[in-house]
Amino acid sequence: MAKRVLLLTTGGTIASRPGAQGLAPELGPAALLSYVPELGERFEIDCRAVLNLDSSNIQPEEWRIIANAVYEGLPGYDGIVVTHGTDTMAYTSSMLSFMLLNLTKPVVLTGSQLPIDEPLTDARINLHTAFSAVEAGIPGVSVAFDRKIIRGCRAVKVSTMGFDAFASVNAPCLAEVFADGLRLMSPSAAGSGETVLRDELCTDVFLLKLIPSTRPELFDQFLSMNYRGVVIEAFGAGGLHFIRRDLLSKLQQLEDAGIAVVTCSQCLFERSDFSLYEVGKLALERGVIEARDMTTEAAVTKLMWALGQCDTVEGVRRIFATNYAGEITL
Numbered sequence: 001m002a003k004r005v006l007l008l009t010t011g012g013t014i015a016s017r018p019g020a021q022g023l024a025p026e027l028g029p030a031a032l033l034s035y036v037p038e039l040g041e042r043f044e045i046d047c048r049a050v051l052n053l054d055s056s057n058i059q060p061e062e063w064r065i066i067a068n069a070v071y072e073g074l075p076g077y078d079g080i081v082v083t084h085g086t087d088t089m090a091y092t093s094s095m096l097s098f099m100l101l102n103l104t105k106p107v108v109l110t111g112s113q114l115p116i117d118e119p120l121t122d123a124r125i126n127l128h129t130a131f132s133a134v135e136a137g138i139p140g141v142s143v144a145f146d147r148k149i150i151r152g153c154r155a156v157k158v159s160t161m162g163f164d165a166f167a168s169v170n171a172p173c174l175a176e177v178f179a180d181g182l183r184l185m186s187p188s189a190a191g192s193g194e195t196v197l198r199d200e201l202c203t204d205v206f207l208l209k210l211i212p213s214t215r216p217e218l219f220d221q222f223l224s225m226n227y228r229g230v231v232i233e234a235f236g237a238g239g240l241h242f243i244r245r246d247l248l249s250k251l252q253q254l255e256d257a258g259i260a261v262v263t264c265s266q267c268l269f270e271r272s273d274f275s276l277y278e279v280g281k282l283a284l285e286r287g288v289i290e291a292r293d294m295t296t297e298a299a300v301t302k303l304m305w306a307l308g309q310c311d312t313v314e315g316v317r318r319i320f321a322t323n324y325a326g327e328i329t330l
Ligand SMILES: NC(=O)C[C@H](N)C(=O)O
Pocket: 011, 012, 013, 014, 053, 054, 055, 056, 084, 085, 086, 087, 088, 111, 112, 113, 114
Protein backbone atom coordinates (compact mmCIF):
# COMPACT_ATOMS: atom_id res chain seq x y z
CA MET A 1 0.00 0.00 0.00
CA ALA A 2 1.28 3.46 -0.86
CA LYS A 3 2.53 5.40 2.14
CA ARG A 4 0.67 8.53 3.15
CA VAL A 5 2.88 11.61 3.23
CA LEU A 6 2.11 15.15 4.32
CA LEU A 7 4.17 17.77 2.46
CA LEU A 8 4.56 21.03 4.40
CA THR A 9 6.20 23.95 2.62
CA THR A 10 7.94 26.92 4.25
CA GLY A 11 9.67 28.70 1.32
CA GLY A 12 13.40 28.66 0.56
CA THR A 13 15.24 28.54 -2.75
CA ILE A 14 13.37 25.40 -3.76
CA ALA A 15 10.21 27.52 -4.03
CA SER A 16 11.88 30.73 -5.21
CA ARG A 17 11.68 32.70 -8.41
CA PRO A 18 13.69 35.75 -9.50
CA GLY A 19 12.00 38.98 -8.45
CA ALA A 20 12.92 42.67 -8.56
CA GLN A 21 15.14 42.27 -5.47
CA GLY A 22 16.61 38.86 -6.24
CA LEU A 23 15.37 35.35 -5.56
CA ALA A 24 12.35 35.18 -3.24
CA PRO A 25 10.00 32.32 -2.32
CA GLU A 26 6.87 32.16 -4.42
CA LEU A 27 5.73 28.61 -5.19
CA GLY A 28 3.27 26.79 -2.95
CA PRO A 29 3.09 23.03 -2.39
CA ALA A 30 0.89 22.19 -5.38
CA ALA A 31 3.26 24.04 -7.71
CA LEU A 32 6.27 22.20 -6.19
CA LEU A 33 4.55 18.83 -6.64
CA SER A 34 3.77 19.63 -10.28
CA TYR A 35 7.53 19.36 -10.97
CA VAL A 36 7.69 15.83 -9.51
CA PRO A 37 4.49 14.16 -10.77
CA GLU A 38 6.08 10.68 -10.33
CA LEU A 39 5.82 11.10 -6.56
CA GLY A 40 2.04 11.06 -6.84
CA GLU A 41 2.25 7.54 -8.35
CA ARG A 42 4.32 6.19 -5.42
CA PHE A 43 2.73 8.01 -2.49
CA GLU A 44 -0.60 9.34 -1.28
CA ILE A 45 0.27 12.97 -0.76
CA ASP A 46 -1.52 15.81 0.99
CA CYS A 47 0.10 19.19 1.20
CA ARG A 48 -0.10 22.48 3.04
CA ALA A 49 1.74 25.80 2.85
CA VAL A 50 2.86 26.62 6.38
CA LEU A 51 5.10 29.61 5.60
CA ASN A 52 6.61 31.24 2.54
CA LEU A 53 9.94 32.65 3.71
CA ASP A 54 13.59 32.71 2.83
CA SER A 55 15.05 30.72 5.71
CA SER A 56 17.13 33.73 6.81
CA ASN A 57 13.78 34.99 8.09
CA ILE A 58 12.95 31.79 9.94
CA GLN A 59 13.31 32.42 13.67
CA PRO A 60 12.07 30.82 16.89
CA GLU A 61 8.49 31.99 16.27
CA GLU A 62 8.52 30.09 12.96
CA TRP A 63 10.08 26.99 14.58
CA ARG A 64 7.04 26.79 16.83
CA ILE A 65 4.66 27.15 13.87
CA ILE A 66 6.49 24.38 11.97
CA ALA A 67 6.66 22.09 15.04
CA ASN A 68 2.94 22.49 15.65
CA ALA A 69 2.08 21.83 11.99
CA VAL A 70 4.20 18.65 12.06
CA TYR A 71 2.72 17.52 15.38
CA GLU A 72 -0.85 18.03 14.16
CA GLY A 73 -0.10 16.14 10.95
CA LEU A 74 1.64 13.13 12.50
CA PRO A 75 -1.38 10.96 13.42
CA GLY A 76 -2.78 10.93 9.88
CA TYR A 77 0.40 10.11 7.94
CA ASP A 78 3.29 7.66 7.68
CA GLY A 79 5.71 10.56 7.54
CA ILE A 80 6.08 14.27 6.94
CA VAL A 81 8.30 16.09 4.44
CA VAL A 82 9.05 19.75 5.15
CA THR A 83 10.56 21.92 2.42
CA HIS A 84 12.72 24.68 3.86
CA GLY A 85 15.49 27.08 2.83
CA THR A 86 18.95 25.65 3.28
CA ASP A 87 20.57 28.58 5.08
CA THR A 88 19.01 27.93 8.49
CA MET A 89 17.70 24.41 7.88
CA ALA A 90 20.18 22.91 10.37
CA TYR A 91 18.87 25.21 13.12
CA THR A 92 15.26 24.24 12.35
CA SER A 93 16.05 20.52 12.10
CA SER A 94 17.95 20.69 15.41
CA MET A 95 15.16 22.55 17.18
CA LEU A 96 12.46 20.21 15.82
CA SER A 97 14.54 17.30 17.20
CA PHE A 98 14.05 18.73 20.69
CA MET A 99 10.50 20.04 20.33
CA LEU A 100 9.14 16.75 18.98
CA LEU A 101 10.20 14.12 21.50
CA ASN A 102 9.86 10.35 21.00
CA LEU A 103 9.21 10.57 17.28
CA THR A 104 8.35 7.17 15.85
CA LYS A 105 7.74 8.42 12.30
CA PRO A 106 9.96 10.19 9.75
CA VAL A 107 9.99 14.01 9.68
CA VAL A 108 12.27 14.90 6.78
CA LEU A 109 13.45 18.40 5.91
CA THR A 110 14.68 19.14 2.43
CA GLY A 111 15.29 22.04 0.08
CA SER A 112 17.62 22.88 -2.76
CA GLN A 113 20.47 25.07 -3.90
CA LEU A 114 18.71 25.97 -7.18
CA PRO A 115 15.00 26.74 -7.64
CA ILE A 116 12.86 23.82 -8.74
CA ASP A 117 12.13 25.33 -12.15
CA GLU A 118 15.83 25.65 -13.11
CA PRO A 119 17.05 23.03 -15.62
CA LEU A 120 20.02 22.01 -13.44
CA THR A 121 18.07 22.02 -10.19
CA ASP A 122 18.79 19.68 -7.31
CA ALA A 123 15.23 20.16 -5.99
CA ARG A 124 13.69 17.14 -7.69
CA ILE A 125 16.29 14.63 -6.51
CA ASN A 126 16.21 16.09 -3.00
CA LEU A 127 12.42 15.73 -2.85
CA HIS A 128 12.70 12.14 -4.10
CA THR A 129 15.33 11.42 -1.44
CA ALA A 130 13.14 12.91 1.29
CA PHE A 131 10.15 10.84 0.22
CA SER A 132 12.37 7.74 0.10
CA ALA A 133 13.29 8.37 3.74
CA VAL A 134 9.59 8.25 4.56
CA GLU A 135 9.20 5.09 2.49
CA ALA A 136 12.09 3.50 4.43
CA GLY A 137 10.43 4.54 7.69
CA ILE A 138 13.52 6.29 9.11
CA PRO A 139 12.14 7.67 12.38
CA GLY A 140 12.97 11.07 13.84
CA VAL A 141 13.90 14.42 12.33
CA SER A 142 16.31 14.22 9.41
CA VAL A 143 17.67 16.33 6.55
CA ALA A 144 17.57 14.86 3.04
CA PHE A 145 20.08 16.48 0.72
CA ASP A 146 22.32 15.45 -2.17
CA ARG A 147 21.27 11.79 -1.91
CA LYS A 148 22.04 11.63 1.81
CA ILE A 149 19.81 11.40 4.88
CA ILE A 150 21.41 13.15 7.85
CA ARG A 151 20.14 13.13 11.43
CA GLY A 152 18.51 16.53 11.95
CA CYS A 153 20.56 17.45 15.01
CA ARG A 154 23.84 16.47 13.26
CA ALA A 155 23.33 18.45 10.05
CA VAL A 156 25.45 21.53 9.30
CA LYS A 157 25.36 23.63 6.14
CA VAL A 158 28.94 23.68 4.84
CA SER A 159 28.71 24.99 1.25
CA THR A 160 27.08 28.10 -0.10
CA MET A 161 26.95 26.95 -3.73
CA GLY A 162 27.78 23.25 -3.91
CA PHE A 163 24.99 20.71 -4.13
CA ASP A 164 26.72 18.70 -1.38
CA ALA A 165 25.68 21.48 0.99
CA PHE A 166 25.22 19.57 4.25
CA ALA A 167 27.66 17.57 6.34
CA SER A 168 26.74 14.99 8.95
CA VAL A 169 28.93 16.13 11.83
CA ASN A 170 30.32 13.66 14.35
CA ALA A 171 27.81 10.98 13.33
CA PRO A 172 27.44 8.82 10.25
CA CYS A 173 24.67 9.55 7.76
CA LEU A 174 21.44 7.68 8.51
CA ALA A 175 21.15 6.55 4.89
CA GLU A 176 22.56 7.21 1.44
CA VAL A 177 21.27 6.64 -2.07
CA PHE A 178 23.33 4.26 -4.21
CA ALA A 179 22.63 2.69 -7.59
CA ASP A 180 20.88 -0.17 -5.81
CA GLY A 181 18.64 2.13 -3.82
CA LEU A 182 18.59 3.69 -0.37
CA ARG A 183 21.11 2.04 1.95
CA LEU A 184 20.60 2.40 5.69
CA MET A 185 23.99 3.32 7.17
CA SER A 186 23.36 3.59 10.90
CA PRO A 187 20.54 2.56 13.20
CA SER A 188 18.10 5.39 13.72
CA ALA A 189 16.94 6.20 17.21
CA ALA A 190 13.25 5.31 17.09
CA GLY A 191 11.34 6.86 19.95
CA SER A 192 9.12 4.74 22.08
CA GLY A 193 5.83 5.66 23.66
CA GLU A 194 3.88 8.72 22.76
CA THR A 195 5.28 11.58 20.69
CA VAL A 196 5.30 14.72 22.81
CA LEU A 197 5.32 18.34 21.61
CA ARG A 198 7.40 20.59 23.86
CA ASP A 199 7.61 23.88 22.03
CA GLU A 200 8.40 26.29 24.87
CA LEU A 201 11.71 28.05 24.32
CA CYS A 202 13.69 31.11 25.37
CA THR A 203 15.14 33.38 22.71
CA ASP A 204 17.49 35.24 25.09
CA VAL A 205 20.48 33.21 23.95
CA PHE A 206 23.68 34.55 22.39
CA LEU A 207 26.38 32.78 20.37
CA LEU A 208 29.90 34.15 20.76
CA LYS A 209 32.73 32.98 18.53
CA LEU A 210 36.02 33.88 20.19
CA ILE A 211 38.91 35.48 18.34
CA PRO A 212 42.42 35.90 19.77
CA SER A 213 41.69 39.29 21.49
CA THR A 214 37.95 39.07 22.32
CA ARG A 215 37.46 41.73 25.00
CA PRO A 216 36.11 40.66 28.39
CA GLU A 217 33.87 43.77 28.64
CA LEU A 218 31.74 42.23 25.90
CA PHE A 219 30.40 39.83 28.51
CA ASP A 220 28.93 42.78 30.45
CA GLN A 221 26.54 43.25 27.53
CA PHE A 222 25.05 39.81 28.15
CA LEU A 223 24.18 40.93 31.66
CA SER A 224 22.82 44.33 30.69
CA MET A 225 20.75 42.86 27.84
CA ASN A 226 19.30 40.20 30.17
CA TYR A 227 20.54 37.24 28.20
CA ARG A 228 19.79 33.99 30.01
CA GLY A 229 22.15 31.77 28.05
CA VAL A 230 25.38 32.07 26.07
CA VAL A 231 27.09 29.54 23.84
CA ILE A 232 30.82 30.20 23.51
CA GLU A 233 32.64 28.75 20.52
CA ALA A 234 36.07 28.47 22.10
CA PHE A 235 39.41 27.40 20.62
CA GLY A 236 40.43 23.87 19.65
CA ALA A 237 39.64 21.05 22.07
CA GLY A 238 38.55 23.70 24.57
CA GLY A 239 40.29 26.91 25.60
CA LEU A 240 39.69 30.61 26.34
CA HIS A 241 42.35 33.29 26.85
CA PHE A 242 42.99 34.67 30.34
CA ILE A 243 46.24 36.60 30.00
CA ARG A 244 45.90 40.36 29.28
CA ARG A 245 42.20 39.95 28.45
CA ASP A 246 40.78 37.74 31.18
CA LEU A 247 37.67 35.98 29.95
CA LEU A 248 37.72 33.52 32.84
CA SER A 249 36.78 35.99 35.56
CA LYS A 250 33.93 37.16 33.33
CA LEU A 251 32.68 33.56 33.16
CA GLN A 252 32.46 33.67 36.94
CA GLN A 253 30.34 36.83 36.74
CA LEU A 254 27.93 35.17 34.31
CA GLU A 255 27.75 32.10 36.53
CA ASP A 256 27.04 34.28 39.59
CA ALA A 257 24.26 36.07 37.66
CA GLY A 258 22.56 32.76 36.85
CA ILE A 259 23.36 32.83 33.12
CA ALA A 260 23.83 29.38 31.59
CA VAL A 261 27.14 29.24 29.69
CA VAL A 262 27.64 26.40 27.23
CA THR A 263 31.05 25.89 25.65
CA CYS A 264 31.86 24.16 22.40
CA SER A 265 34.68 24.21 19.84
CA GLN A 266 35.19 26.31 16.74
CA CYS A 267 36.39 23.13 15.06
CA LEU A 268 33.61 21.57 13.04
CA PHE A 269 34.64 17.99 13.65
CA GLU A 270 35.22 15.86 16.76
CA ARG A 271 34.40 16.53 20.38
CA SER A 272 35.61 19.28 22.66
CA ASP A 273 37.04 18.40 26.07
CA PHE A 274 37.64 21.35 28.33
CA SER A 275 39.35 19.18 30.97
CA LEU A 276 42.38 18.66 28.71
CA TYR A 277 44.17 22.03 28.96
CA GLU A 278 44.55 24.62 31.69
CA VAL A 279 42.81 27.17 29.39
CA GLY A 280 39.74 24.94 29.43
CA LYS A 281 39.86 23.40 32.89
CA LEU A 282 39.80 26.83 34.51
CA ALA A 283 36.56 27.49 32.59
CA LEU A 284 35.05 24.24 33.82
CA GLU A 285 35.84 25.35 37.38
CA ARG A 286 33.66 28.40 36.69
CA GLY A 287 30.71 26.19 35.94
CA VAL A 288 30.51 26.11 32.13
CA ILE A 289 28.44 23.33 30.57
CA GLU A 290 30.23 21.33 27.88
CA ALA A 291 28.54 20.74 24.52
CA ARG A 292 31.04 17.91 23.79
CA ASP A 293 30.49 16.73 20.20
CA MET A 294 27.32 18.68 19.48
CA THR A 295 27.11 20.95 16.46
CA THR A 296 26.88 24.66 17.22
CA GLU A 297 23.37 24.63 15.72
CA ALA A 298 22.31 21.87 18.09
CA ALA A 299 23.99 23.55 21.09
CA VAL A 300 22.28 26.90 20.45
CA THR A 301 18.82 25.41 19.88
CA LYS A 302 19.17 23.01 22.80
CA LEU A 303 20.07 25.94 25.09
CA MET A 304 17.02 27.93 23.90
CA TRP A 305 14.86 24.87 24.40
CA ALA A 306 16.35 24.00 27.79
CA LEU A 307 15.71 27.54 29.06
CA GLY A 308 12.10 27.11 27.91
CA GLN A 309 11.79 23.94 30.00
CA CYS A 310 13.46 25.10 33.24
CA ASP A 311 14.51 28.21 35.16
CA THR A 312 17.86 27.26 36.64
CA VAL A 313 21.41 26.68 35.40
CA GLU A 314 21.32 23.32 37.18
CA GLY A 315 18.21 22.40 35.18
CA VAL A 316 19.98 23.36 31.95
CA ARG A 317 23.00 21.30 33.04
CA ARG A 318 20.76 18.26 33.52
CA ILE A 319 19.18 18.74 30.10
CA PHE A 320 22.64 18.97 28.48
CA ALA A 321 23.59 15.74 30.26
CA THR A 322 20.70 14.02 28.48
CA ASN A 323 20.76 12.75 24.91
CA TYR A 324 17.31 13.45 23.44
CA ALA A 325 17.70 12.79 19.73
CA GLY A 326 21.25 11.59 19.07
CA GLU A 327 22.63 15.14 19.33
CA ILE A 328 25.37 14.36 21.88
CA THR A 329 27.71 11.49 22.73
CA LEU A 330 27.79 11.25 26.51
N1 LIG B 1 19.29 27.40 -0.85
C1 LIG B 1 18.48 28.11 -0.09
O1 LIG B 1 17.41 27.66 0.24
C2 LIG B 1 18.96 29.46 0.37
C3 LIG B 1 17.88 30.44 0.72
N2 LIG B 1 18.46 31.75 0.94
C4 LIG B 1 17.14 30.04 1.99
O2 LIG B 1 17.74 29.60 2.91
O3 LIG B 1 15.95 30.22 2.05
